Amino acid sequence: MRKWLKRIAVVLAVMFVVAQFVRPDMTNPPVDPQLEYRAPAHIQPILDRSCNDCHSNRTRWPWYSQISPVSWWLKDHIDEGRHELSFSEFGSYAPKKAAHKMEEVCEMVEKGAMPLREYLWGHPSARLSDADKQALCEWATGEERRILGAR
Numbered sequence: 077m078r079k080w081l082k083r084i085a086v087v088l089a090v091m092f093v094v095a096q097f098v099r100p101d102m103t104n105p106p107v108d109p110q111l112e113y114r115a116p117a118h119i120q121p122i123l124d125r126s127c128n129d130c131h132s133n134r135t136r137w138p139w140y141s142q143i144s145p146v147s148w149w150l151k152d153h154i155d156e157g158r159h160e161l162s163f164s165e166f167g168s169y170a171p172k173k174a175a176h177k178m179e180e181v182c183e184m185v186e187k188g189a190m191p192l193r194e195y196l197w198g199h200p201s202a203r204l205s206d207a208d209k210q211a212l213c214e215w216a217t218g219e220e221r222r223i224l225g226a227r
Contacts, residue, residue, distance in 0.1 A: 099147055105133045111167035119215045123163065126191050126202040130157030133164035138198060153192070171223050178220040182213040 112132075115123055129135050130153065141150045158165075161177050169177065184190040186209065191202050204212070 099142075099144060102135075102137050102141060102147065102151060104135050105164070107133045107164050108167075111165055113163045113166035115163075115215065119211060122204070122208050122212060126204055126208070128163060129199070130154050130192075130195070131161045131163055133158070133162065140198070153194075175220045175223040178216040178223065181216040185209050185212050185216075 114120065123131075135154055137150075141147050161180070166174060166177075181190075185204060191199075191204070196203055
Protein backbone atom coordinates (compact mmCIF):
# COMPACT_ATOMS: atom_id res chain seq x y z
CA MET A 77 0.00 0.00 0.00
CA ARG A 78 2.79 2.41 0.88
CA LYS A 79 4.53 1.71 -2.41
CA TRP A 80 1.39 2.70 -4.32
CA LEU A 81 1.06 5.95 -2.41
CA LYS A 82 4.66 6.85 -3.31
CA ARG A 83 4.04 6.06 -6.96
CA ILE A 84 0.88 8.13 -7.00
CA ALA A 85 2.73 11.03 -5.34
CA VAL A 86 5.52 10.83 -7.94
CA VAL A 87 3.03 10.72 -10.83
CA LEU A 88 1.14 13.72 -9.42
CA ALA A 89 4.38 15.66 -8.95
CA VAL A 90 5.45 14.93 -12.54
CA MET A 91 2.02 15.97 -13.82
CA PHE A 92 2.27 19.23 -11.86
CA VAL A 93 5.70 20.00 -13.34
CA VAL A 94 4.54 19.18 -16.88
CA ALA A 95 1.46 21.37 -16.39
CA GLN A 96 3.73 24.38 -15.82
CA PHE A 97 4.64 24.24 -19.52
CA VAL A 98 0.99 24.49 -20.62
CA ARG A 99 0.15 28.13 -20.04
CA PRO A 100 -2.76 30.22 -21.25
CA ASP A 101 -2.20 33.59 -22.87
CA MET A 102 -2.50 36.09 -20.04
CA THR A 103 -1.79 39.28 -21.92
CA ASN A 104 -4.46 41.94 -21.76
CA PRO A 105 -6.12 42.92 -25.02
CA PRO A 106 -5.42 46.50 -26.07
CA VAL A 107 -7.66 49.21 -24.65
CA ASP A 108 -9.30 51.54 -27.13
CA PRO A 109 -9.97 54.83 -25.30
CA GLN A 110 -12.90 55.47 -27.66
CA LEU A 111 -14.69 52.33 -26.40
CA GLU A 112 -13.60 52.33 -22.77
CA TYR A 113 -16.13 53.39 -20.17
CA ARG A 114 -14.84 55.81 -17.56
CA ALA A 115 -17.09 56.15 -14.56
CA PRO A 116 -17.51 59.31 -12.47
CA ALA A 117 -14.70 60.12 -10.05
CA HIS A 118 -16.52 58.70 -7.02
CA ILE A 119 -17.30 55.38 -8.79
CA GLN A 120 -14.12 54.67 -10.77
CA PRO A 121 -12.03 53.74 -7.67
CA ILE A 122 -14.67 51.16 -6.68
CA LEU A 123 -14.63 49.66 -10.17
CA ASP A 124 -10.81 49.65 -10.21
CA ARG A 125 -10.64 47.93 -6.82
CA SER A 126 -13.49 45.44 -7.16
CA CYS A 127 -14.49 44.93 -10.80
CA ASN A 128 -11.89 45.74 -13.45
CA ASP A 129 -9.62 42.72 -12.99
CA CYS A 130 -12.39 40.59 -14.53
CA HIS A 131 -14.53 43.15 -16.34
CA SER A 132 -11.98 45.13 -18.34
CA ASN A 133 -8.83 44.70 -20.39
CA ARG A 134 -6.83 46.10 -17.48
CA THR A 135 -6.44 42.86 -15.51
CA ARG A 136 -3.73 42.86 -12.86
CA TRP A 137 -2.50 39.28 -12.94
CA PRO A 138 -1.45 38.14 -9.44
CA TRP A 139 1.70 36.08 -8.84
CA TYR A 140 -0.30 32.87 -8.42
CA SER A 141 -1.70 33.28 -11.93
CA GLN A 142 1.67 31.98 -13.12
CA ILE A 143 1.06 28.54 -11.57
CA SER A 144 -0.85 25.90 -13.50
CA PRO A 145 -3.59 24.74 -13.08
CA VAL A 146 -4.58 27.94 -11.22
CA SER A 147 -3.65 29.94 -14.34
CA TRP A 148 -6.16 27.98 -16.42
CA TRP A 149 -8.93 28.55 -13.87
CA LEU A 150 -8.20 32.29 -13.60
CA LYS A 151 -8.00 32.75 -17.36
CA ASP A 152 -11.36 31.02 -17.78
CA HIS A 153 -13.00 33.22 -15.11
CA ILE A 154 -11.56 36.41 -16.58
CA ASP A 155 -12.58 35.49 -20.13
CA GLU A 156 -16.10 34.77 -18.87
CA GLY A 157 -16.17 38.06 -16.92
CA ARG A 158 -15.06 40.05 -19.95
CA HIS A 159 -17.65 38.28 -22.08
CA GLU A 160 -20.45 39.17 -19.64
CA LEU A 161 -19.39 42.82 -19.18
CA SER A 162 -16.29 44.63 -20.32
CA PHE A 163 -15.84 48.26 -19.36
CA SER A 164 -13.05 48.30 -21.97
CA GLU A 165 -15.53 47.43 -24.74
CA PHE A 166 -18.59 49.19 -23.30
CA GLY A 167 -18.66 51.81 -26.06
CA SER A 168 -19.26 49.08 -28.63
CA TYR A 169 -22.48 47.90 -26.94
CA ALA A 170 -25.83 48.78 -28.47
CA PRO A 171 -27.81 51.12 -26.19
CA LYS A 172 -30.28 48.40 -25.16
CA LYS A 173 -27.46 46.03 -24.24
CA ALA A 174 -25.52 48.76 -22.40
CA ALA A 175 -28.61 49.71 -20.38
CA HIS A 176 -29.25 46.06 -19.53
CA LYS A 177 -25.64 45.63 -18.39
CA MET A 178 -26.04 48.59 -16.04
CA GLU A 179 -29.21 47.03 -14.65
CA GLU A 180 -27.30 43.78 -14.09
CA VAL A 181 -24.49 45.63 -12.28
CA CYS A 182 -26.93 46.74 -9.60
CA GLU A 183 -28.65 43.33 -9.43
CA MET A 184 -25.40 41.42 -9.02
CA VAL A 185 -24.03 43.81 -6.41
CA GLU A 186 -27.26 43.80 -4.39
CA LYS A 187 -27.44 39.98 -4.43
CA GLY A 188 -23.81 39.76 -3.29
CA ALA A 189 -22.95 37.77 -6.42
CA MET A 190 -20.24 40.26 -7.38
CA PRO A 191 -17.38 40.36 -6.77
CA LEU A 192 -17.11 36.59 -6.76
CA ARG A 193 -16.39 34.97 -3.41
CA GLU A 194 -13.32 33.26 -4.91
CA TYR A 195 -11.96 36.63 -6.02
CA LEU A 196 -12.37 38.03 -2.52
CA TRP A 197 -10.21 35.24 -1.08
CA GLY A 198 -7.16 36.70 -2.78
CA HIS A 199 -8.36 40.32 -2.88
CA PRO A 200 -9.99 41.19 0.44
CA SER A 201 -9.82 44.91 -0.37
CA ALA A 202 -12.28 44.27 -3.22
CA ARG A 203 -15.08 43.57 -0.74
CA LEU A 204 -17.89 46.06 -1.24
CA SER A 205 -19.15 47.99 1.75
CA ASP A 206 -22.82 48.87 2.03
CA ALA A 207 -21.90 52.41 0.94
CA ASP A 208 -20.04 51.02 -2.11
CA LYS A 209 -23.06 48.90 -3.05
CA GLN A 210 -25.41 51.85 -2.71
CA ALA A 211 -23.12 54.11 -4.75
CA LEU A 212 -22.76 51.50 -7.50
CA CYS A 213 -26.52 50.92 -7.68
CA GLU A 214 -27.34 54.62 -7.79
CA TRP A 215 -24.73 55.15 -10.51
CA ALA A 216 -25.76 52.10 -12.55
CA THR A 217 -29.46 52.98 -12.32
CA GLY A 218 -28.73 56.55 -13.39
CA GLU A 219 -26.61 55.33 -16.30
CA GLU A 220 -29.31 52.89 -17.36
CA ARG A 221 -31.86 55.74 -17.45
CA ARG A 222 -29.44 58.04 -19.27
CA ILE A 223 -28.68 55.40 -21.91
CA LEU A 224 -32.35 54.55 -22.48
CA GLY A 225 -33.25 58.24 -22.62
CA ALA A 226 -30.56 58.88 -25.24
CA ARG A 227 -32.11 56.45 -27.73
